[in-house]
Amino acid sequence: MSNTVQQIPELLYLLHKDPSELAAALSGMRAADVADALRQLPPDASGKLMAVLPFDLAVEVFDEPELAEYRCDIIAHMPDGTISALIDAMSSDRQADLFRELSHEARPRLLKQLDPVTQESLALLLKFPADTAAGIMTTEFVSMPATWTVAQALQNIRDVGRAKETVYAIYVLDPASQKLVHVVSLRQLMFAEQTTQLGDVGERRVPLSVAPRTDREDVARVISKYNLLAVPVVDDGGHVIGIVTVDDVIDALVREQTEDAQKFGGMEALDIPYTQIGFWGMIGKRAGWLTALFLGEMLTATAMGKFEGEIEKAVVLALFVPLIISSGGNSGSQATSLIIRALALRELTLKDWWRVALRELPTGLTLGVVLGSVGVIRILIWQSFGWYDYGVNFRLVALTVGCALVGVVTFGSMAGSMLPFLLKRLGFDPASASAPFVATLVDVTGLIIYFEVATAILRGSLL
């Protein structure tokens, strides 16, 4: 949407020549665009640039989630006094993100320089992992006792709202116990009578909330299902300890999506952008799974070894090995991607496995018959036109390939659809059932099916 990248040489030139002129040029930009520019600059230049930005804009820029992996490098090039003021002014969820990434030496040093309120909020947030509700929540929310009137509430928002992440949801507390009893939207306040008490605005229902350790994907699901702008994080005692806003959820959704896509490709999730990860970091994320799959795939050599006699007698059988096992892998990959996604969307749960099995069996059979027919026709055509000679028993060879395809594709669909359930049942992430994982699983079995079918059909002729 913006062409900040093209402005980089210009930025660097201005930064060198006249930092204050640069700051003036940038002050008209949106925070997200300045953040884009910072990601393109070397860290020392970014640090200098942050130091000359108008303070409010600098805070907004540092609040951008897109800057997550860069903040530590940037503050390493900023003067200490500027840093602590900046951090104090950031939203609490981003403060926690930053401290999670700081080195163990930098953390206590920087923490000491912060405002006591910030220190306390950080101590709370850092207790929770980054993929939980409390790990992505902010502690800056608006809460009021149920006995306040709408007029009092609106006045209070005008007084303290500037420092809050959102003023569009007001968390209404029991005046005595301070427990969450109701949630009122600013929209409802706008339409309510000035003298109504908050507890009586809108429909009174048990408020939607999440627990501190709720997985961020489930938080996203609640916000998306009920079309919320924010959801409160409530502890065991019924007290609101923070809120997760819809923009944090979008970031979480995009991150999860990236992780799942990479896992399905057969590797560990990268955690940082492809363009940013170092060479050995990349090798580390890929070599592990690749080697594990390779070790599994070695069983194909063992399986093939068992049928070495058959291959020697009928080399023609070997020709179709890649075709047959890959068809099993492909049908398995389809089934796996379908089931992983349906599980992630909660369209399916663990107990639906047998319904899926009953569905994939006829589906696999049908797909197998389609491919098997194509395979048989292929062999017959090649033989008739003299493009290849499969020997005098070419009809039996074609039959073998056709029947093996039906068996292998059916097995592929079944194995591919059951693997995510199995992984989930064993407590693993179903998304680990990658396309290569399924292919490996199906390859070994596919070989056995193929050679068993061949033995049955070709015994007495070729074998």
Place this chain on the structure above:
Amino acid sequence: MSNTVQQIPELLYLLHKDPSELAAALSGMRAADVADALRQLPPDASGKLMAVLPFDLAVEVFDEPELAEYRCDIIAHMPDGTISALIDAMSSDRQADLFRELSHEARPRLLKQLDPVTQESLALLLKFPADTAAGIMTTEFVSMPATWTVAQALQNIRDVGRAKETVYAIYVLDPASQKLVHVVSLRQLMFAEQTTQLGDVGERRVPLSVAPRTDREDVARVISKYNLLAVPVVDDGGHVIGIVTVDDVIDALVREQTEDAQKFGGMEALDIPYTQIGFWGMIGKRAGWLTALFLGEMLTATAMGKFEGEIEKAVVLALFVPLIISSGGNSGSQATSLIIRALALRELTLKDWWRVALRELPTGLTLGVVLGSVGVIRILIWQSFGWYDYGVNFRLVALTVGCALVGVVTFGSMAGSMLPFLLKRLGFDPASASAPFVATLVDVTGLIIYFEVATAILRGSLL
């Protein structure tokens, strides 16, 4: 989060016995939960239930995006008068969703019964495909002339805001041309002086907007990047024709995510949930790609045929065919999933292809050396312990397998990373570069690499 599914028998019983009692029981529920229940009921029961729900709740329920695929079936079981009132009250983006799914006979019949304003808004929305900004926008937004004061604006929101999808963003228009000149948030209005003119509230910048035909994924990117609650859709003349809100964007993100996951699994995107699609619909989505991949994979039989002589002389070579080609496919699948995702997140653009190539070449080589070493060690161990006899030339066989793995894995990484760029360059969706697609591509080349390496190393000994 809720256990509506368990309540279904109870719901059906109440619906049969006393519909009004049922309506009372449901009126305390949230719309999203009632929608969940409707999805589990047979369409005729859902239709009856909708008819007895309090009208406001019925509208909210029908506005739930989760009900998208069910609306047509449900209204087929509702009285015509109730339907038109319900549709008139729905938000305009959902009205358009519904009409897109209606049959060609039902569409004009229902359209005639609607309010003229609704008819006009539908005529506009239905001009655009469902995956564009205008296809997912709503026409119910708040706009005001720049000359109004904050006090006038707040009063206007109280007067007309109830009918609008969101009142948190106010679109400020030039009083003469009616063009969009500014966007003010309700939050800014809360903190502004009552007498300030809207044009002077907040910072004056060119407002962020999208064009009617902007892809919904790009709309999601703008909303997520700038942390917006809504983005205006502006036509060529500079007029706001609708807005896309953040909750629509979340739904769009989840849909795109599902489509991409299914495509990467090697099939067409399903469009409807796995649990809802019919048997032949499912076959249709899967058989096409599976057959296309099968036809491509047939080239492996041709390639193997070219080396039939080599296999006859050294059957031991056939044993490692699945191991070697699958390793290429796996490394290719990793690279493809990385690049598809980086392209989707705009971390990479088309012109970065050579940077990726320069990166994947050493990565592929390193991964190839890792797998090659494991492969060589595997053969030497099996031979030394007498678990398998690879013949007197087992050292040369091991060397062949090792070198072939380096070549095949390097080729796999390169092909896997370049394919998404190539597809994008040719105008296809890079997400079509599925794991099975890459595997097929790499299998044929992998075989040729393997047998060429074997010919070079084993000539004079085995071959």
